[in-house]
Amino acid sequence: MVQYWKVSWHHDFTEEPVTLFSEIGEDGYETRKVQEYRDGRLLRTDGSDETAEIGLSEVPVGHISDVSVQPEFSAFTIREGDFEAVWSAAEADQAPCRLPDLQGG
Secondary structure (H helix, E strand, O other): OOEEEEEEEOOOOOOOOOEEEEEEOOOOOEEEEEEEOOOOOEEEEOOOOOOOOOOOOOOOOOOHHHHHOOOOEEEEEOOHHHHHHHHHHHHOOOOOOOOOOOOOO
């Protein structure tokens, strides 16, 4: 089953993303990802256009519960439609933009 994750990364690094949105395939690998930065900038990749700033995980991501127990992360699943809205916003390059506050679902 495909999953959609929202992971907030709690840190003080100015050049790193603060929120990661991932589409996780049935094999446990990321298939698409959007990174949101403090300034509202969005970067996205589906693996065909990776850069030094964004790329898909090279290993299976595991279980979301493994991520959410780490103190530097808040992680939960979101609906497919919510991920698609973020994906579209990143494509439109509407930076800086404000994404809706997505709650787990």
